[in-house]
Amino acid sequence: MNEIIIELVDVKKIYTLTKEIQVHALRGVDLRVSRGELLIIMGPSGSGKTTLLQIIGTLDKPTSGRVIIDGIDVTDFNENQLARLRREKIGFVFQFFNLIPTLTAIENVMFPMLLAGKYTKEEALKRAQLLLTVVGLEKERWMNTPRKLSGGQQQKVAIARALANNPKYVLMDEPTGNLDVYSSAKVLDTVKWLNQFYGQTFIVVTHNPEVAEMGSRLIYIRDGRIMGSPKTLIRLDTLQLSKEEIKMRLEAQLDLLKIELSSAKRRNAESKIIDEIEEKISRTEEKLRGL
Amino acid sequence: MFHYEDFHYNFIFKATFSLYIQLSIFSTVNMRSTEFKVCLIYALKDLTSRKTRTAFTILGIIVGIAAMTSLMTIGTGMKVEIEREVTELLGSSILLRDREQSPIPMYVAFVVNQIPGVNETIPLAFGTGSTNGNPTLIFGVPPHRISIYAPITAGRNIGSDFAYEALITTDTAKKLKVNVGDKVTITTTASPTPKVFTLVGIVAQGSLLQMALAGGMPVMVVSLAQAQQLLNLRGSVSMIVVRVSNPMLINSVVESIKEYYPVVEVITQEDILHTVSSIISTINAVLLAIASLSLIVAALGIINTMTMTVREKTREIGILKAIGAERWHVFTIFIGQAVVMGFLGGIIGVTTGFIGAYGIIEYYLPRMLRVPLQIPFVVSMDTAIEGVILALIVSSFSAFLPSWKAANIRPVEALRYE
Numbered sequence: 001m002n003e004i005i006i007e008l009v010d011v012k013k014i015y016t017l018t019k020e021i022q023v024h025a026l027r028g029v030d031l032r033v034s035r036g037e038l039l040i041i042m043g044p045s046g047s048g049k050t051t052l053l054q055i056i057g058t059l060d061k062p063t064s065g066r067v068i069i070d071g072i073d074v075t076d077f078n079e080n081q082l083a084r085l086r087r088e089k090i091g092f093v094f095q096f097f098n099l100i101p102t103l104t105a106i107e108n109v110m111f112p113m114l115l116a117g118k119y120t121k122e123e124a125l126k127r128a129q130l131l132l133t134v135v136g137l138e139k140e141r142w143m144n145t146p147r148k149l150s151g152g153q154q155q156k157v158a159i160a161r162a163l164a165n166n167p168k169y170v171l172m173d174e175p176t177g178n179l180d181v182y183s184s185a186k187v188l189d190t191v192k193w194l195n196q197f198y199g200q201t202f203i204v205v206t207h208n209p210e211v212a213e214m215g216s217r218l219i220y221i222r223d224g225r226i227m228g229s230p231k232t233l234i235r236l237d238t239l240q241l242s243k244e245e246i247k248m249r250l251e252a253q254l255d256l257l258k259i260e261l262s263s264a265k266r267r268n269a270e271s272k273i274i275d276e277i278e279e280k281i282s283r284t285e286e287k288l289r290g291l
Numbered sequence: 292m293f294h295y296e297d298f299h300y301n302f303i304f305k306a307t308f309s310l311y312i313q314l315s316i317f318s319t320v321n322m323r324s325t326e327f328k329v330c331l332i333y334a335l336k337d338l339t340s341r342k343t344r345t346a347f348t349i350l351g352i353i354v355g356i357a358a359m360t361s362l363m364t365i366g367t368g369m370k371v372e373i374e375r376e377v378t379e380l381l382g383s384s385i386l387l388r389d390r391e392q393s394p395i396p397m398y399v400a401f402v403v404n405q406i407p408g409v410n411e412t413i414p415l416a417f418g419t420g421s422t423n424g425n426p427t428l429i430f431g432v433p434p435h436r437i438s439i440y441a442p443i444t445a446g447r448n449i450g451s452d453f454a455y456e457a458l459i460t461t462d463t464a465k466k467l468k469v470n471v472g473d474k475v476t477i478t479t480t481a482s483p484t485p486k487v488f489t490l491v492g493i494v495a496q497g498s499l500l501q502m503a504l505a506g507g508m509p510v511m512v513v514s515l516a517q518a519q520q521l522l523n524l525r526g527s528v529s530m531i532v533v534r535v536s537n538p539m540l541i542n543s544v545v546e547s548i549k550e551y552y553p554v555v556e557v558i559t560q561e562d563i564l565h566t567v568s569s570i571i572s573t574i575n576a577v578l579l580a581i582a583s584l585s586l587i588v589a590a591l592g593i594i595n596t597m598t599m600t601v602r603e604k605t606r607e608i609g610i611l612k613a614i615g616a617e618r619w620h621v622f623t624i625f626i627g628q629a630v631v632m633g634f635l636g637g638i639i640g641v642t643t644g645f646i647g648a649y650g651i652i653e654y655y656l657p658r659m660l661r662v663p664l665q666i667p668f669v670v671s672m673d674t675a676i677e678g679v680i681l682a683l684i685v686s687s688f689s690a691f692l693p694s695w696k697a698a699n700i701r702p703v704e705a706l707r708y709e
Contacts, residue, residue: 028647058701080617087615098610112614114329121325128340161614
C-alpha cells in the first residue's frame with residue numbers, strides 16, 4: 001500500500017534570465033509521494049510550486065537532482081521518452097482546462113488513449129463514455145466542443161481526459177482557479193471521490209484553502225523550499241493569514257453560498273444540491289464561529 | 292535540345308518524387324497506424340475549423356497548378372499539331388532554297404530531278420503583293436501539283452499555266468470578302484500594273500503552316516508562271532520541293548545536291564521539326580517559368596499560413612505534448628494539414644487547368660491568332676499525376692519548417708505561452 005510512485009531527490013531548478021540574473025525557483029526539494037495520496041501543494045506566487053509541478057509532471061527538467069517515477073529514474077530521459085511516460089503514467093488538469101478546441105468532449109477524452117495506442121477505437125470510445133459518466137458530465141454534452149461547455153463541464157472533461165490512460169497519478173494546477181463556487185465544489189467532490197473510491201493519486205497545486213481542506217497531506221512551499229510537511233492536515237488557522245483576512249474571506253464565501261442557495265431554490269434544483277449548499281453554509285458558519 | 296531538357300526536367304522530378312515517397316514510407320513505418328490516423332483526423336479537424344484560411348491557401352495552390360497544367364496541355368497540343376502538319380505536308384520531301392533567300396535558277400530543279408532516288412521536283416515561287424489593296428502572300432505552284440499539297444474543296448483547279456486564274460484559302464476568302472467566281476486585282480512592286488484574276492476555287496491549307504509562312508496574311512495561289520511574272524522571277528524560283536522516292540534515300544540525295552550546288556540550302560523534314568520543336572519548347576519554358584512563379588507564391592502562402600497556425604496553436608501544442616504527444620505526432624499533424632491542402636489544391640488545380648486549356652484551345656487562341664487552329668485537346672494522365680505530385684511536393688516542402696518548429700516546441704514554454 002505504501003508504494004512510492006514519485007521520488008524527488010535534492011531537486012534544484014535555476015532559471016537563467018541573463019548572465020547576472022539567476023532565479024532559484026527550487027533550492028533542493030526532497031519529496032516522496034505514495035500511491036493513494038491526495039497531496040496538496042500550497043504556497044504564495046513565485047514560491048516555485050508551479051516549477052515543482054512541472055518537474056513532477058516531467059514537463060520540465062531539474063537543473064540538478066534526480067526525478068524517480070514509478071521506480072524509474074527519468075531524469076535523463078529524452079523528450080519522446082518523456083512524452084510516452086506522460087501519456088502512460090501521468091494525467092494533467094490545468095487551470096484553464098486546456099481542452100483541444102477542435103475536438104468534442106468525448107474525442108478529447110479518447111485522444112490520449114488513441115495516441116498511446118493501447119486501446120482500439122471501440123475500447124477507447126467505451127472507456128471515454130465511462131470516464132465521462134464517472135466525472136459526472138451529462139450525456140447530452142458529450143458531443144459538444146469545449147466552446148459549448150461551461151467551465152465546470154470543461155474541467156470535468158479535463159479530469160476524464162487525465163484519467164484516460166489510467167495514470168499512476170494526476171497533476172492538477174489550480175483546478176478550481178477558473179470556476180465558480182458551485183462548479184468548484186462539483187470538481188472537488190469528483191476528485192475526492194476518485195481518490196477515496198479508486199485510490200487514484202492526486203497532486204494538486206492550489207491557492208484555495210477549500211481545495212486544501214480535502215487533501216490527505218499538505219506541503220507548504222516557500223522560496224523554493226518545502227517549509228513543512230506535517231502528518232496531519234494544516235487547518236485554516238495555521239496558514240499564514242491574519243484572522244481578519246480569514247474572516248473577510250469566510251464572510252465573502254458565506255455570501256456567495258447564500259446567493260447560490262437562493263438561486264438554486266429559484267431554479268428548483270434537486271434537493272441534493274440544495275442540501276449540499278446548505279451543508280457548506282453551515283460548515284462555513286461553524287468556521288466563522290470558531291474564529 | 293527539347294529532348295535533353297525534357298529528360299533533365301523529368302529526372303529532377305522523379306528524383307524528388309522518389310525522395311518524397313521514401314520519406315513517407317520511412318515515417319509511416321515509424322508510426323503505428325492508429326496513431327497516424329488519429330493525427331490525420333486531428334489535422335483534418337483543424338483544417339475544417341479554419342475554413343476561410345484553408346480555402347484561400349488551397350486557392351493559391353490551385354492557381355499555380357492550374358496555370359502549369361493548362362500551359363503544359365496547350366504546349367503539348369501545339370507541338371503535336373505542328374509536327375503532324377509538317378509531316379503530312381512534307382513527308383519524305385526536302386526543300387531547296389538559296390542561303391541568302393535570293394531566287395534559285397529554274398534549271399536546278401531539272402538537274403536535281405536527274406539525281407537517282409528523286410521522284411520529282413516541284414518549283415515554287417512566292418512573295419508579297421496586294422490583292423484588292425490588301426497585303427497578300429502570292430504563292431505560285433505548277434497547277435497540276437496543287438492538289439497534292441492542298442485539296443481543292445470548292446470550285447475547280449487553275450486551268451493552265453498562263454490562265455489569269457487564282458485559288459484562295461477559306462480564310463482569305465472570308466478576310467477579303469470574296470468568293471469563287473469573283474474577279475480580283477493583284478499588284479506587286481515588281482509589277483505595279485493591276486492584273487485581274489478570276490477566283491476559280493478554294494483550297495484547304497494547313498492553318499498552322501499558313502500562319503508560319505504568311506504570318507496570318509491572306510494567301511492567293513496562282514500558277515507558277517503567273518507568280519514568276521508578278522514577282523519578277525523570270526527563269527528563277529523561290530524554293531524547290533524535291534520528292535524522294537524512299538525515305539531511306541534522303542541522306543544520299545541531300546549529299547548529292549550539296550555536292551553539285553553548295554550554295555543551295557537543303558532543309559529536310561527533320562530540320563524543320565527540330566527548329567519548330569526548339570522554338571515551341573523555348574516558348575513553353577518561358578511560360579512554365581511564369582507559371583512556376585504563381586506556384587512560388589502559393590508556397591509562400593502555405594509557409595505563411597502554417598507559421599501563423601503554429602504560432603496560434605503554441606499553447607495547444609503544449610497541451611498535446613503534456614498529454615503525451617511525441618514530436619512526430621505533432622509534426623504529422625501539421626505536415627498532414629499541408630499534404631491535405633496540397634492534395635486538394637493539386638486535384639482541383641489540375642481539373643481547372645484542363646478546363647482552362649480547353650477554353651483557350653477552343654475559343655481564345657483561334658480568335659487571337661485569327662486562324663482556325665486545330666490544336667488537339669488531350670487530357671494527359673501524366674500531366675495530371677505530375678500536377679498533383681508537384682502540389683504535394685510544394686505544399687509539404689513549404690510546410691516542413693513550420694511543422695518542424697511546432698514539433699520542437701517544449702511543453703513548458705507552450706503552456707506558459709499566452
